[in-house]
Amino acid sequence: MITPQDLLDGVADSPLLTAGARVDTPLLLVDLDVGVDEDVAARAAERARRTDRLLVGVRRTPGPVPEPIADLAAGLDTTLAIGADPADKWVVSVDDLDTAVAELHGVVADNVHAAMVLGQVLRLSENLPVPQAIDVESLAYSTLLGTPGFRRWLEQRGPRPLPPPSQEPVLVRRDAERLLITLNRPERRNAYGAEVRDGLVEALRLAIADDTITAIVLDGAGPSFSAGGDLDEFGTTPDLATAHLIRTRAGAGRLVSQLADRIEVRVHGSCVGAGIEAPAFAGRIVAVPGTVFRLPEVSMGLIPGAGGTVSVPRRIGRWRAFWLCVTGTALDTDTALAWGLIDETGDDPRPR
Numbered sequence: 001m002i003t004p005q006d007l008l009d010g011v012a013d014s015p016l017l018t019a020g021a022r023v024d025t026p027l028l029l030v031d032l033d034v035g036v037d038e039d040v041a042a043r044a045a046e047r048a049r050r051t052d053r054l055l056v057g058v059r060r061t062p063g064p065v066p067e068p069i070a071d072l073a074a075g076l077d078t079t080l081a082i083g084a085d086p087a088d089k090w091v092v093s094v095d096d097l098d099t100a101v102a103e104l105h106g107v108v109a110d111n112v113h114a115a116m117v118l119g120q121v122l123r124l125s126e127n128l129p130v131p132q133a134i135d136v137e138s139l140a141y142s143t144l145l146g147t148p149g150f151r152r153w154l155e156q157r158g159p160r161p162l163p164p165p166s167q168e169p170v171l172v173r174r175d176a177e178r179l180l181i182t183l184n185r186p187e188r189r190n191a192y193g194a195e196v197r198d199g200l201v202e203a204l205r206l207a208i209a210d211d212t213i214t215a216i217v218l219d220g221a222g223p224s225f226s227a228g229g230d231l232d233e234f235g236t237t238p239d240l241a242t243a244h245l246i247r248t249r250a251g252a253g254r255l256v257s258q259l260a261d262r263i264e265v266r267v268h269g270s271c272v273g274a275g276i277e278a279p280a281f282a283g284r285i286v287a288v289p290g291t292v293f294r295l296p297e298v299s300m301g302l303i304p305g306a307g308g309t310v311s312v313p314r315r316i317g318r319w320r321a322f323w324l325c326v327t328g329t330a331l332d333t334d335t336a337l338a339w340g341l342i343d344e345t346g347d348d349p350r351p352r
Contacts, residue, residue, distance in 0.1 A: 001029045001058070004036045004072055007051075008044040016052045025053065026116055027108045029101065030076060032059040032069050041068035045075030054119045056080065056104060060097060077119050078319040080104075086338040089317030107298065107326050113147045114298045115326050121309050122318040130257045130281070133310040138247045141305040142240040149301025170199030171221075172206070177214040179207050186222025192274035192306065193230030197252060200278075204255040207262065216259060218279070219266040225291070228273025229306065253307030256281035267291050268348055276341070277308030280315055285342040287333050293341060295321075296328040315340050 002011050007030060018024045036044070048055050057072070057079030059065065065073070065081075065088065073079040073090045080100050084093035094100040108115040121140045125133035144150055171182040181203045183190040190196060200218075207213045220226055248254070256263060256278050265279040268288035276293050279285055295312070297304050304312070304325060313321040316339040324331060336342045 001031050003031050003034050004040055004044040007055070008040055008047055010047070012048075012051045012053050012055065023112050023116065026112050027054040027056060027105060030055055030057045030072075032057045032065075032073060032079060032081075033061050036068050036072065038068045038071075041072040045072045048072070048075035049123065052116075054108065054116060056101075057091075058097065058101065059084075059091075065091070073319075076319070077122070078322045080323075089339075090319040092320055092323045103327060104323075107328075111149050111298050111301055111326075113149055114144055114301050114303055117144060118298060118303045118309070118325055119322060121303060122313060122322055125310055126313065126318055130310055131254055134248055134251075134253055134307050137303065137307065137309045138244045138305065141247065141303055142244045144302050145240060145243065147301055151301075153300040168199070169195040170203060172199075172203045174213075177212060179203065179213045179216045181216065181218045183218075183220040183226055186220075188230065189224040189227035189270065190220045190222065190275070191227050191230035192278075196226075196230075197250070200252050201250060201255060204252060204259060207259055208255065214262065216263045217266065218263060218282070220268070222269075224269030224275075225267040225271050225279075226275030227270055228275045228296075247305055251306060252278045253281055253311065257307075257311070266346075266348075267342070270294070273297060273304065273308070274306035277304050277306040277311055280311035280341065281307060284344070286344045286346050287336065287342045288348045289333050289345050291333050291336075291342075293324075293331040293336055294328060295325045298326050299328050312341065 012028050016023060055076040057076045059079060059081040062083050070088065079091045080094050080097055081091050082094065082097055084091040117140050121137055125136045128136065167184055169185055171184045173180050181200065183196055183200065185191060185196055207216050260281055260283040263282040264284040264286065265282045266286050267279060268291050271291060271293045273295060295304055295308055303309060320339060331341065333345055337345060
């Protein structure tokens with residue numbers, strides 16, 4: 001635990017790597033209960049943005065957060081607090097601060113490369129245009145594909161063959177001026193594999209080419225909107241450069257962003273990884289009550305790779321996005337609505 005003054009004095013800026021390129025102290029806690037004046041807070045926040053280590057604010061004091069402390073917290077990677085205001089995007093409200101801090105420390109220790117790269121990517125891409133920010137994410141993701149953390153996850157998971165698909169991966173139909181798109185791999189919980197990705201991209205390109213399509217509705221068949229990337233395909237691309245080009249130039253994120261003002265995504269069940277990362281670019285997301293959102297990639301030695309470090313922070317702030325990605329915690333519909341990850345809750349309009 002360090003103070004804002006310690007941060008300003010450079011305590012967090014000692015060499016990050018020890019002998020053998022091991023990471024020394026990847027995460028530091030910053031005490032936000034101490035008094036700090038406006039000048040120290042502003043300069044400490046600027047110092048925080050330049051440090052190599054992950055910086056997590058901790059605040060136990062209940063009630064409104066003084067403005068200088070809020071300004072400092074905006075320079076950190078995230079802040080954990082008791083009873084925080086949902087309107088403050090830089091803070092995550094937790095029930096038990098010690099438990100939350102211990103969880104964060106544990107995940108970072110187990111996945112140090114992924115957690116640190118995540119922090120760097122969120123800082124770097126915060127103010128970039130969407131296409132360039134997606135490139136930053138993908139280049140970082142390609143880097144992590146070569147780490148021991150990802151190889152360990154692959155080995156532990158092992159092969160898990162699933163039944164072959166039996167129908168069209170994506171259904172596309174026209175209803176007057178609307179284009180209706182349905183992810184259609186219910187037996188795989190609409191996993192975002194190559195066939196589903198390509199089908200979705202083809203449909204979105206149709207909407208870009210045809211300006212008579214004034215509205216696009218995207219939903220998913222079966223019990224879940226999408227369980228995220230098809231795990232059977234992880235690590236199977238022929239080389240890392242090709243993997244980068246597939247994620248960025250053949251992925252749906254850039255297209256959804258381009259069409260944001262015309263797209264409504266209707267989600268239900270589980271929205272995991274890519275199952276919320278690409279939809280979060282849309283102008284409107286409606287969720288059935290009980291929908292659950294998760295970003296589990298850091299536990300796999302990776303970071304989000306379908307645009308999640310770009311789309312999700314633009315909705316909820318990079319601070320809460322950092323917390324969701326590192327911990328992989330499940331976000332319920334009410335919290336997702338309060339944070340702005342979704343825009344509305346509503347009944348499932350799909351026929352039963």
